[in-house]
Amino acid sequence: MSETCIQLKSVSKMYGNTKVISDLNLSVKKGERLILLGPSGCGKSTTLRMIAGLETVSSGDLMIDGHRMNDVPAGKRHISMVFQDYALYPHMTIEKNIAYGLMVNKVNKEEVARRVDQVLSILNLKGLERRYPRDLSGGQRQRVALARSIAKQSTIFLLDEPLSNLDAQMRVSARNELLKIHETYHQTFVYVTHDQMEAMTLGHRIALMRDGQLQMLATPYQIYHRPANVFVAKFIGTPATNIVHIHLDGDHFHFQNHSLTAGKEWLPLIAANGSNEFLLGIRPEHMQLSKINKPGALSGTVKRVEEYGSRTGVIFNFEESEMIAISDSRNWRNGERIYFTFNQKAMYLFDKDTEKTIGFVD
Amino acid sequence: MSVISKKWISYLFILPSLVIFAVFLIWPGIYTVYLSFLDWNLISPTKRFVGLQNYLSLFQDPTLYKILMNTFVYIVILLVINCFMPYLLAFVLEFVIVRGKKLYKKILFLPSIISLVVGSMLYVWILNPVSGPIAIIFKKIGIDLPTWSSTSGLVLVVLSLITSWKVFGYNFIVLLAGVSNIPSGVIEAAKLDNIPLHRIFFQIVLPMSSATGIYVLIMTIVQGLQYIFTPINVVTQGGPNYASSNMIYHAYQQAFVLYKTGQSAALSTLTLLLFTILLFLEFRFVERKVYYAGK
Amino acid sequence: MPENKMEWRRIIWHLVLIVFVLVALFPIVFAVSNSFKGLSESYNSILQLIPAHPTIENYKTIFTSLPLYQIIINTFTVATVVTLFKLVTSYLAAYAFSFSHFFGDKLLYFLFIATIFVPFTVTMIPNYLIISRIGLLNNIYGVILPQLCDATGIFLLTQTMRTIPKSLIEVSRLDGVKTVGILRDIVFPLTRPAVISIGIMFFINSWNEYVWPTLILKDRANFTLPLILQMFISSEGGTNFPIAMAISMVTMFIPLVLYLFFQKYILNTFSQSGIK
Numbered sequence: 001m002s003e004t005c006i007q008l009k010s011v012s013k014m015y016g017n018t019k020v021i022s023d024l025n026l027s028v029k030k031g032e033r034l035i036l037l038g039p040s041g042c043g044k045s046t047t048l049r050m051i052a053g054l055e056t057v058s059s060g061d062l063m064i065d066g067h068r069m070n071d072v073p074a075g076k077r078h079i080s081m082v083f084q085d086y087a088l089y090p091h092m093t094i095e096k097n098i099a100y101g102l103m104v105n106k107v108n109k110e111e112v113a114r115r116v117d118q119v120l121s122i123l124n125l126k127g128l129e130r131r132y133p134r135d136l137s138g139g140q141r142q143r144v145a146l147a148r149s150i151a152k153q154s155t156i157f158l159l160d161e162p163l164s165n166l167d168a169q170m171r172v173s174a175r176n177e178l179l180k181i182h183e184t185y186h187q188t189f190v191y192v193t194h195d196q197m198e199a200m201t202l203g204h205r206i207a208l209m210r211d212g213q214l215q216m217l218a219t220p221y222q223i224y225h226r227p228a229n230v231f232v233a234k235f236i237g238t239p240a241t242n243i244v245h246i247h248l249d250g251d252h253f254h255f256q257n258h259s260l261t262a263g264k265e266w267l268p269l270i271a272a273n274g275s276n277e278f279l280l281g282i283r284p285e286h287m288q289l290s291k292i293n294k295p296g297a298l299s300g301t302v303k304r305v306e307e308y309g310s311r312t313g314v315i316f317n318f319e320e321s322e323m324i325a326i327s328d329s330r331n332w333r334n335g336e337r338i339y340f341t342f343n344q345k346a347m348y349l350f351d352k353d354t355e356k357t358i359g360f361v362d
Numbered sequence: 363m364s365v366i367s368k369k370w371i372s373y374l375f376i377l378p379s380l381v382i383f384a385v386f387l388i389w390p391g392i393y394t395v396y397l398s399f400l401d402w403n404l405i406s407p408t409k410r411f412v413g414l415q416n417y418l419s420l421f422q423d424p425t426l427y428k429i430l431m432n433t434f435v436y437i438v439i440l441l442v443i444n445c446f447m448p449y450l451l452a453f454v455l456e457f458v459i460v461r462g463k464k465l466y467k468k469i470l471f472l473p474s475i476i477s478l479v480v481g482s483m484l485y486v487w488i489l490n491p492v493s494g495p496i497a498i499i500f501k502k503i504g505i506d507l508p509t510w511s512s513t514s515g516l517v518l519v520v521l522s523l524i525t526s527w528k529v530f531g532y533n534f535i536v537l538l539a540g541v542s543n544i545p546s547g548v549i550e551a552a553k554l555d556n557i558p559l560h561r562i563f564f565q566i567v568l569p570m571s572s573a574t575g576i577y578v579l580i581m582t583i584v585q586g587l588q589y590i591f592t593p594i595n596v597v598t599q600g601g602p603n604y605a606s607s608n609m610i611y612h613a614y615q616q617a618f619v620l621y622k623t624g625q626s627a628a629l630s631t632l633t634l635l636l637f638t639i640l641l642f643l644e645f646r647f648v649e650r651k652v653y654y655a656g657k
Numbered sequence: 658m659p660e661n662k663m664e665w666r667r668i669i670w671h672l673v674l675i676v677f678v679l680v681a682l683f684p685i686v687f688a689v690s691n692s693f694k695g696l697s698e699s700y701n702s703i704l705q706l707i708p709a710h711p712t713i714e715n716y717k718t719i720f721t722s723l724p725l726y727q728i729i730i731n732t733f734t735v736a737t738v739v740t741l742f743k744l745v746t747s748y749l750a751a752y753a754f755s756f757s758h759f760f761g762d763k764l765l766y767f768l769f770i771a772t773i774f775v776p777f778t779v780t781m782i783p784n785y786l787i788i789s790r791i792g793l794l795n796n797i798y799g800v801i802l803p804q805l806c807d808a809t810g811i812f813l814l815t816q817t818m819r820t821i822p823k824s825l826i827e828v829s830r831l832d833g834v835k836t837v838g839i840l841r842d843i844v845f846p847l848t849r850p851a852v853i854s855i856g857i858m859f860f861i862n863s864w865n866e867y868v869w870p871t872l873i874l875k876d877r878a879n880f881t882l883p884l885i886l887q888m889f890i891s892s893e894g895g896t897n898f899p900i901a902m903a904i905s906m907v908t909m910f911i912p913l914v915l916y917l918f919f920q921k922y923i924l925n926t927f928s929q930s931g932i933k
Contacts, residue, residue, distance in 0.1 A: 075833030
C-alpha cells in the first residue's frame with residue numbers, strides 16, 4: 001500500500017480568471033481509499049474531474065502510475081467513475097448499461113457476458129437484467145452504477161457523491177457494499193463527499209478542502225483529534241467545535257471577563273509560537289456542564305436546549321459568544337446559569353492570525 | 363465543461379449551418395443594405411450609386427405612411443387575437459375549466475399545420491359577401507355583408523383574421539405550456555384568498571409566465587407580419603390602393619412587381635432595423651425582469 | 658352556492674372555447690364537404706354540409722386537367738430534401754452548442770437564434786439573384802436552397818439536448834466512446850421524439866411554403882401545391898369553387914395525416930418551444 005497511484009503536483013484550475021483550485025499537492029497510494037471532503041464549491045468535485053480527464057488541468061502535473069496524464073483524454077485513462085446522478089443510460093436495459101462501455105472497448109462477447117453476470121450477482125441485481133433504469137428504485141440504480149464501474153475492471157475508481165441521492169438507511173448499507181467491493185478488488189478509491197460521517201467511515205485518509213485549497217490531509221483519527229486549523233476543527237464533528245478568542249498573560253488564559261490557569265503542558269508550545277493571542281477550540285463533547293460553581297469553571301447562561309435522543313445539546317451564551325456543549329443530562333432550562341469545565345489536554349489552540357494549530361499536548 | 367474532446371469537432375459540426383447561413387442570409391443581408399444605396403431595376407447591367415436617395419424618396423412617398431399605419435394596425439389586431447386571447451384562454455383552460463385540455467389543444471393546433479394559401483382560399487369563399495355561407499345566413503336575418511376585400515380598414519381586419527386562423531393554435535399551445543408551468547400551489551393559495559379571477563390572471567399568471575408571454579409577443583409581431591404576406595398576395599395584392607399592404611408586402615411588390623430594387627432594399631433595411639430595435643428592447647428591458655418558472 | 662357559480666363559469670368558458678373550435682375546424686369541414694359536391698349543388702346548397710349527391714368528379718378533373726402528380730412529386734421532393742438537410746445540419750450544430758465549449762460559442766448561438774427574427778424581405782433580392790445566377794430559376798432546387806437557412810431546428814434541438822444530463826456523456830467518454838458513438842448510441846436515441854416532431858414540422862412547413870416558390874417557379878409543371886392552389890383564387894379559376902376545394906383537400910391531406918399520426922410528439926415538442 002505504499003506505491004503511489006495518483007499524484008497531483010501543484011495543480012491549479014482556472015475558469016477564466018477565477019482560480020478554483022490553487023496549488024494542490026496530493027498523492028493517493030495504490031489501493032487506498034482517499035476521501036475528498038469539503039463544503040460545496042470547495043473544489044473537491046473539480047479535483048476528481050481533473051483526475052478523470054473531464055476537466056483540463058490549468059497548471060501543474062497530474063501523474064497516474066508515474067505517467068503525466070494532463071493531456072491524455074479521459075477515455076484513455078482507464079478510470080471508472082460513479083456519478084452522483086448515477087448517469088445510467090435511460091434508453092438501455094441494465095444489462096446493456098453495463099455492457100455498453102465494454103463493447104465499445106472491443107472486449108469479446110463471452111467476456112462481456114461473463115463480467116456482466118458476475119457484477120450483477122455481486123451487487124444483488126440478478127433478475128433485473130432486462131429492466132430499464134426507470135423501473136428501478138434509487139438504491140438499485142446506485143448499485144447498477146457501481147456494477148457498471150466494476151465491470152470495467154479498472155484499478156482506479158472515482159466516486160462523485162455516489163450516495164447523496166439515497167435515504168439515510170440506504171446510505172449505511174450502500175457504504176458497506178462499497179467497503180465490500182473494495183475488499184474484493186482493492187482498487188484505488190477517490191471518493192468525493194460533503195458528508196463527514198461518510199468520509200470518516202470510508203476513508204483511509206481524508207483530504208479536507210476549502211476554497212480550492214487543501215486544508216488537511218490525514219487519517220480520520222488525526223483529522224478529528226489533530227485539526228490543522230480552525231476550519232478543520234469546525235468542519236469535522238457535529239455539533240461544531242466551539243471557537244473562542246483568548247489572550248495569554250503570564251500563565252493565565254484570559255477571556256473577556258474570565259480567566260483560567262494555563263496547563264503546564266501547553267507552555268512550551270505557546271512559547272514556541274511567539275504570539276499571545278489565540279483561538280481556543282473545544283469540542284462540545286469534551287465539555288462538562290454543572291449547575292454548581294467549582295474552582296476553574298467558567299460560567300454562562302443557557303439559551304436553548306436541543307434534544308438528540310441519547311444526549312442533549314446545550315447552547316449557552318459565554319461572554320459575547322455562543323457555545324454548545326453536549327450533556328448526558330436533560331435537566332437544563334433556558335435562562336439558567338451554568339458552569340462548565342473541560343480537560344485542557346483535549347482542547348486545541350490556534351494562532352489568532354494564521355488560524356493554524358500551535359500543536360497538541362495529549 | 364466541455365464534453366466534446368476535440369474542439370475542432372465542434373467547429374466541424376457547426377460548419378454546415380454556418381456555410382448555409384453565410385451564403386443565404388448574411389451575405390444577402392449585407393447585399394440588401396448595399397442595394398439600398400443604388401438605383402437599379404433587378405435586370406439592367408448597370409447600377410448607379412445614389413446615396414440616400416432611395417431612403418429619401420421612400421419617405422417622400424405618402425404610400426409609405428399608409429403602409430406603416432397598416433403595419434401598425436396589423437400588429438395590434440394580431441396581438442389581440444394571437445397573443446392576448448390565447449393567453450386568456452390558456453389561463454382559463456388550465457385553472458378554470460381544467461378538463462378537456464388535451465382535446466382543445468389538439469383541435470386548436472390543427473389549423474397551424476395547414477397551408478395559409480388553403481386558409482386564405484377557404485375564407486375567401488366562406489366570407490364571400492354574396493354567395494358565401496356567412497353571407498347567406500346573414501341575409502336571412504336581413505344583413506348584407508360588405509365587400510370587405512375592397513373596403514379600407516375592414517380588409518385589414520379580415521386578412522388578420524385569416525392569418526390568425528393559422529397562427530392562433532401554435533401560440534395557444536405554447537402559452538398553455540407556459541401557464542401550466544406556474545406552480546399550482548400559487549393559484550390555489552390565491553383562490554383560497556378569494557382573489558377574483560381577473561386579478562389572478564393579470565397579477566399572478568401574466569407576471570409568472572412572462573418569459574413565454576414575451577416570446578409569443580415577439581413571435582406574433584415578427585412572424586405574423588410575414589405570414590400575412592400570403593393572404594395579402596393571394597386575396598388583395600395589397601389593394602385597394604395599398605389599403606391592405608404592409609412593410610413586408612410592399613418591399614416585395616417594389617422589388618418584383620415594380621422592379622424598384624433600391625427602394626425595396628431601403629424598405630427592407632428599415633424593417634430589419636425596426637425588428638432589431640424590437641429584439642434589443644426585449645433583451646434589454648424585459649428579459650431581465652421576467653420571471654422564469656422553476657428558477 | 659360558490660360551487661354553482663364555478664359550474665356556470667365553466668360552462669360559459671366551454672362555450673367560448675367551442676366558438677374557437679368551430680372557427681378552427683369549419684373551413685376544413687367546409688372544404689371536405691364541397692369538394693364532394695357538383696358545381697351546381699355547391700352553389701345552390703352551400704350551407705348543406707353533407708352533400709346530397711356526393712361525387713368524386715372534382716378529384717378526377719384535377720388529376721386529369723392539371724399536372725397534379727408531377728406537382729405532388731415536386732412538393733414532396735422539396736419538403737423531403739429540405740427536412741433531411743435541415744435536420745442533419747441543425748442536429749450537428751445543436752450537438753456542438755449543447756455539449757461543448759469553444760471560442761465564441763455563446764455569441765454564435767445567439768446570432769443563429771437572432772436570424773429567426775430576420776424578415777425574408779431582407780434576403781429576398783440577393784437570394785433571387787443567387788438562384789438566377791446558378792441557373793435554378795423555375796427549378797425546384799431553386800426553391801429548396803434558401804429554405805435550408807433556418808435556425809429554429811438549432812434552437813429546438815439545442816433545448817432538447819440540454820435536458821440530457823451531462824454525466825451520461827461524461828460516463829461514455831470515460832469509457833472511451835468517440836463523438837460519433839456518443840451521437841449514435843446516446844444522444845440520438847434520447848432525442849428521437851424531438852427529432853421526429855421537428856422533422857415533421859419542417860416537412861409540413863416546407864410543404865406549405867408559398868412565398869419563395871412564387872418568386873422562383875414559373876411553369877405549372879414545376880409548381881408546388883400551394884402555387885397551383887393559388888391559381889384558383891384569382892379570377893382564372895375563381896368560379897370553379899368545388900374544384901378549388903378538391904385541390905385544397907389534396908394540399909391539406911399529407912399534413913393532416915402526419916398530424917393525426919404524430920400529434921402527441923408534435924404537441925409536446927412545440928408546447929415547450931417557448932419555454933427557455
